[in-house]
Amino acid sequence: LAKTTQPISMDSYEGQEVNITCSHNNIATNDYITWYQQFPSQGPRFIIQGYKTKVTNEVASLFIPADRKSSTLSLPRVSLSDTAVYYCLVGDIGQGGKLIFGQGTELSVKP
Amino acid sequence: EAEVAQSPRYKITEKSQAVAFWCDPISGHATLYWYRQILGQGPELLVQFQDESVVDDSQLPKDRFSAERLKGVDSTLKIQPAELGDSAMYLCASSLPNRHEQFFGPGTRLTVL
Numbered sequence: 186l187a188k189t190t191q192p193i194s195m196d197s198y199e200g201q202e203v204n205i206t207c208s209h210n211n212i213a214t215n216d217y218i219t220w221y222q223q224f225p226s227q228g229p230r231f232i233i234q235g236y237k238t239k240v241t242n243e244v245a246s247l248f249i250p251a252d253r254k255s256s257t258l259s260l261p262r263v264s265l266s267d268t269a270v271y272y273c274l275v276g277d278i279g280q281g282g283k284l285i286f287g288q289g290t291e292l293s294v295k296p
Numbered sequence: 297e298a299e300v301a302q303s304p305r306y307k308i309t310e311k312s313q314a315v316a317f318w319c320d321p322i323s324g325h326a327t328l329y330w331y332r333q334i335l336g337q338g339p340e341l342l343v344q345f346q347d348e349s350v351v352d353d354s355q356l357p358k359d360r361f362s363a364e365r366l367k368g369v370d371s372t373l374k375i376q377p378a379e380l381g382d383s384a385m386y387l388c389a390s391s392l393p394n395r396h397e398q399f400f401g402p403g404t405r406l407t408v409l
Contacts, residue, residue, distance in 0.1 A: 219396045228300075228387045228400025229339065272338055278394050283352060286331075286338030 194291040203260045205290050207273030210254050215277040218249060218256045218263045219284060223270045229286070232271075233258070258293075268294045298322045300401035302388050308407045317404045321370070321390030327351075328374035329398060330363055330373050331387040339387055345371065346393065378408045 190208040197203045209218070217236050221229040232247065233240055235247040246259040260289070261268055270289040301320040309315050321328050326347050331339035342361065344352040347368040360379070365371040365385065375382055387406050389398040 217396055226385075226403075226405075228389065228403055229398075230399040230400065234396050274396075276396075277382065278396050283341060283344065284398075286340070289338050 189275055189285075189287050191271075191273050191286065191287065191290045194293065196293050196295065197263055198242050199264055202296075203263050203267070203278070203292060205258045205260075205273075205292070206255055206269055207258070208255045209273070209275045212253050212275050213277065216275050217277060218247065218253075219276075220247065220258050221272045221274065221286075223272065223289070229272060263294045264291075265294050265296060267268045268292060289296050298314075298399075300388055300390055300399050302404055304404055305402060306405045306407075309378050310407065311380055312328040312377040314374065315378050315406065316375075317373045317386050317388075317406075319371045319373070319388030319401060321388070322399055324392070325399070326392035326393050327395075328365060328369070328371050328393045329373070329391075331389065333385040333387055333403075336383075342373070345378035368390050375406075378406075380408050383408045384405060 219234045220232045222232050223229040233245050233247045235249050237249050240247045248257045272286050272289040272290050274284040276284045303318050306346045325387055328345040332342050333339040342356045343363045348365050349365045361375055363373045385403045387403045389400045391398045
């Protein structure tokens with residue numbers, strides 16, 4: 186199982202772009218990178234998933250360099266409601282693997 | 297929008313008592329997960345079902361925890377006897393087979409006194 190490392194916490198201000206980087210040096214060939222968001226007292230919510238290069242949806246972008254040893258979740262123009270914990274997970278469900286949640290990054294957005 | 301249902305939302309029990317949590321996944325989701333989340337930590341997978349079969353229960357403390365999904369739809373997680381260290385949020389999630397996108401329920405907050 187690929188181990189992930191991400192910052193424990195980050196601070197930002199409303200309207201700024203936030204980039205959260207996750208390191209996964211021993212990512213396997215078949216592993217995907219998945220990000221979840223969790224608000225207090227709620228279950229995590231899927232944000233985005235990618236394998237390589239760049240993926241974008243209505244909520245975020247995910248940048249993955251060619252060596253895939255890291256990934257960056259980009260949140261454009263954050264608001265106070267983006268204050269949450271963000272988890273980076275690496276694995277391959279399709280090959281019988283499982284996704285492991287680490288400690289996550291606690292993002293605090295200030296006015 | 298379909299959601300994962302869990303009950304109860306909150307449970308307070310005394311040490312050595314039995315507790316049970318119920319989860320109803322999104323219709324059509326064959327894969328069901330139970331997680332435990334201690335405050336300040338990420339969710340820890342306890343058990344994974346594919347239909348009615350257990351796929352992974354390597355982190356389930358089998359001396360006191362049990363989980364079942366008899367008809368491959370809803371599921372029950374039981375703790376007997378509860379210990380102080382079991383106080384946590386218990387989360388249920390479901391997904392389509394082999395998909396990374398899991399849909400989580402609101403969780404059950406367990407407090408053991």
